[in-house]
Amino acid sequence: MPHSVASEGSSTSHKDDEVLPDAPSATANPGISVPHGEDTPEKETAGVKLEDLFNDEDDDDHEFPASSAPTEVEMGTTDAMKPLPIQVDTDTMLAFYQRLFPFRYLFQWLNHGIVPSPDFGNREFALTLQNDAYLRYQSYPTADLFRKDILRMNPSRFEIGPVYNRNPRDRKTLGSGQLKPLSKELVFDIDLTDYDDIRSCCEKANICGKCWVFVTMAIKVVDAALRQDFGFQHILWVYSGRRGAHAWVCDPRARNLPDDRRRAIAGYLDLVRGGTQSGKRVNLKRPLHPHMNRSLEILKPHFVQTTLIDQDTFVGPEQAQRLLSLLPDKDLNEALRRKWDSAPGRSSTSKWDDINALAKTRKSSTLNTSTLRDAKQDIILEYTYPRLDSEVSKKMIHLLKSPFVIHPGTGRVCVPIDVRNVEQFDPLSVPNVSQLLSEIDTWDAEHPSGATTETTECEGSVPNDSDARGSRRLQDYEKTSLKPYIDYFRSFIAGLLKEERTGKRERSDETREVKTESMEF
Known part of the structure; x- marks a missing residue:
C-alpha cells in the first residue's frame, strides 16, 4: 500500500x-x-598524568x-x-x-x-x-x-x-x-569492520548479536x-x-x-595499534593507568563470554599461534603448542585455562607470576578494548x-x-523506514477518528504542540516503534538545555559583577 x-x-x-x-x-x-590515514606518533598512555596528555602538537590544524x-x-x-x-x-x-x-x-x-x-x-x-x-x-x-x-x-x-x-x-x-x-x-x-580479525561469526558489513557485543564493550569503556x-x-x-x-x-x-x-x-x-601482523599490539607499562585498570574490570567478563565462548577465537591454528606469540616464555609456549597440536579443535576456554595450568608445572628460569599476569592482561585488552x-x-x-x-x-x-541500557540494545530490532510507515497506516486504520493525549511536560523538558486545554494530537512518530528513541532524544536535549540555561545565567551574573566592580572608585 x-x-x-x-x-x-x-x-x-x-x-x-x-x-x-x-x-x-x-x-x-x-x-x-x-x-x-595520516601517520600519527604513538603515545604511551599508561602511567601518564591526565594533564600531560594535552601536549600533543601538530602543524596541520587547518587541513580538512x-x-x-x-x-x-x-x-x-x-x-x-x-x-x-x-x-x-x-x-x-x-x-x-x-x-x-x-x-x-x-x-x-x-x-x-x-x-x-x-x-x-x-x-x-x-x-x-x-x-x-x-x-x-x-x-x-x-x-x-x-x-x-x-x-x-x-x-x-x-x-x-x-x-x-x-x-x-x-x-x-x-x-x-x-x-x-x-x-x-x-x-x-x-x-x-575494525574487529574482523578477531570476530569469527561475521565479517565486513554483516553483524549478529554475538559480534555486536564488541560495540557494547566499546561504548561502556x-x-x-x-x-x-x-x-x-x-x-x-x-x-x-x-x-x-x-x-x-x-x-x-x-x-x-x-x-x-x-x-x-x-x-x-x-590503545590497540598496528595491523594483525605487527606483533604485540598492546604493551602497557606497569603499574597500569587507572583508566586501564577500570577498563580491564569492565572487559574481563566480556573476554570470557565473547572471546572465549561465543567467538571461540583461539580454536583455529592461526589465532592459537597468535595467542602463543603474545605469551612471555618460550618454554611455556612450546609446552602449550605440543598440547594443542595433540588435541585439534580444543576450545578457546580450555586453551586459556591451559596457560595457567602449565605455567604452574613449568620450572622456567624466565617465567614468573607477575610477568604472566601482565601478559594475560595485555591479551584481554588486545581482544576486547575499543578500536x-x-x-x-x-x-x-x-x-x-x-x-x-x-x-x-x-x-x-x-x-x-x-547508555544506561546499552547491553539490551539490539541493532537487528531497530525499525526500518518501511516498517515505521506501515505502523502509521495500521494505527490510523485502527483509530479512524484520531486521538489526543494529555500534555504532561515536566520542568526543563522540550515542549510539545498542545492546545489551550492541555491536550494535543498524537504526532505520527508516537504511533510507531520509533517513539521510545525520540522520547530518549527529547530527554537528552532537555538535560543539555537545562545546563545551557544555567551556564548562561552564571555568565550573565559574572558580567554584572564585573560591571559593578568597574564602577567603584
Missing part, C-alpha cells in the same frame, strides 16, 4: 557504509588538502579530513551524476522526512536553545542526494527552513559539521582563510572514560544504521575544544552522519542508544 504524505503538523563513519562513507569531506575546494568522499557538486549540476543504487525508494524517504523525522528536536539539540542562534544558523550540513550528488556547506537560519530544504532535496542522508564564525554558504564571497570553525561536538566512531576521566556529562550514543555506533559529546566544554585537545583525548583512548577510528575525533571540521537519518543499505533508522 503506498504511504500517505503528511505535513509535520500531524507528526511534528567513514567505514560504516559500504555505499557511502560516514564522514565525507570536500574535494572540490582549491587550497584545501585532504589527508587521510577526508573519508573517500563522493564528488561535491553545486546546486543544479546533479543530473550528470551516476545514479546510486539504494534500497529505500525516494517516495518512502520523502514520507519518512515528512511524517517521522524529528526536525524540531534536532534543531533544539544543535541550536542549544529554542530561539534560533548562530549555533544552528552557522552550522554546516552536507547532503547526499538520491543520485549520489554531494552538497557541502549548506546552512539554515531556522528549523522550518531546514525542514523545507530537506523535503525539497529529499537526500538519502545528511551529515553534520562544525559551527563556523560566518555563514558557511557565504564561503565563496569571503577571503581566503576567513571561514573558520568555532565549535563542534567531540565525536567518536566505532565500526565492527569509552563512556566511562569520558565521564569519569574528563568530566563530560552529555554524551549521545547513536546507532550508525548497520554495524557501528557514534558518540556525540555535547557539553559546552567539549564543543569548544581546539583540535590539539581533541587529538589528545583521542590518543588517550587509543576507534580516531581520525574522526581529531578534527573539528570532520563531518558525521546525523542521528535519525536512514541508512541507505539497511533502511534502518540511526537511533540513539540509551
Whole structure:
C-alpha cells in the first residue's frame, strides 16, 4: 500500500557504509588538502598524568579530513551524476522526512536553545542526494527552513559539521582563510569492520548479536572514560544504521575544544595499534593507568563470554599461534603448542585455562607470576578494548552522519542508544523506514477518528504542540516503534538545555559583577 504524505503538523563513519562513507569531506575546494590515514606518533598512555596528555602538537590544524568522499557538486549540476543504487525508494524517504523525522528536536539539540542562534544558523550540513550528488556547506537560519530544504532535496542522508564564525554558504564571497570553525561536538566512531580479525561469526558489513557485543564493550569503556576521566556529562550514543555506533559529546566544554585537545583525548583512548601482523599490539607499562585498570574490570567478563565462548577465537591454528606469540616464555609456549597440536579443535576456554595450568608445572628460569599476569592482561585488552577510528575525533571540521537519518543499505533508522541500557540494545530490532510507515497506516486504520493525549511536560523538558486545554494530537512518530528513541532524544536535549540555561545565567551574573566592580572608585 503506498504511504500517505503528511505535513509535520500531524507528526511534528567513514567505514560504516559500504555505499557511502560516514564522514565525507570536500574535494572540490582549491587550497584545501585532504589527508587521510595520516601517520600519527604513538603515545604511551599508561602511567601518564591526565594533564600531560594535552601536549600533543601538530602543524596541520587547518587541513580538512577526508573519508573517500563522493564528488561535491553545486546546486543544479546533479543530473550528470551516476545514479546510486539504494534500497529505500525516494517516495518512502520523502514520507519518512515528512511524517517521522524529528526536525524540531534536532534543531533544539544543535541550536542549544529554542530561539534560533548562530549555533544552528552557522552550522554546516552536507547532503547526499538520491543520485549520489554531494552538497557541502549548506546552512539554515531556522528549523522550518531546514525542514523545507530537506523535503525539497529529499537526500538519502545528511551529515553534520562544525559551527563556523560566518555563514558557511557565504564561503565563496569571503577571503581566503576567513571561514573558520568555532565549535563542534567531540565525536567518536566505532565500526565492527575494525574487529574482523578477531570476530569469527561475521565479517565486513554483516553483524549478529554475538559480534555486536564488541560495540557494547566499546561504548561502556569509552563512556566511562569520558565521564569519569574528563568530566563530560552529555554524551549521545547513536546507532550508525548497520554495524557501528557514534558518540556525540555535547557539553559546552567539549564543543569548544581546539583540535590539539581533541587529538589528545583521542590518543588517550587509543590503545590497540598496528595491523594483525605487527606483533604485540598492546604493551602497557606497569603499574597500569587507572583508566586501564577500570577498563580491564569492565572487559574481563566480556573476554570470557565473547572471546572465549561465543567467538571461540583461539580454536583455529592461526589465532592459537597468535595467542602463543603474545605469551612471555618460550618454554611455556612450546609446552602449550605440543598440547594443542595433540588435541585439534580444543576450545578457546580450555586453551586459556591451559596457560595457567602449565605455567604452574613449568620450572622456567624466565617465567614468573607477575610477568604472566601482565601478559594475560595485555591479551584481554588486545581482544576486547575499543578500536576507534580516531581520525574522526581529531578534527573539528570532520563531518558525521546525523542521528535519525536512514541508512541507505539497511533502511534502518540511526537511533540513539540509551547508555544506561546499552547491553539490551539490539541493532537487528531497530525499525526500518518501511516498517515505521506501515505502523502509521495500521494505527490510523485502527483509530479512524484520531486521538489526543494529555500534555504532561515536566520542568526543563522540550515542549510539545498542545492546545489551550492541555491536550494535543498524537504526532505520527508516537504511533510507531520509533517513539521510545525520540522520547530518549527529547530527554537528552532537555538535560543539555537545562545546563545551557544555567551556564548562561552564571555568565550573565559574572558580567554584572564585573560591571559593578568597574564602577567603584
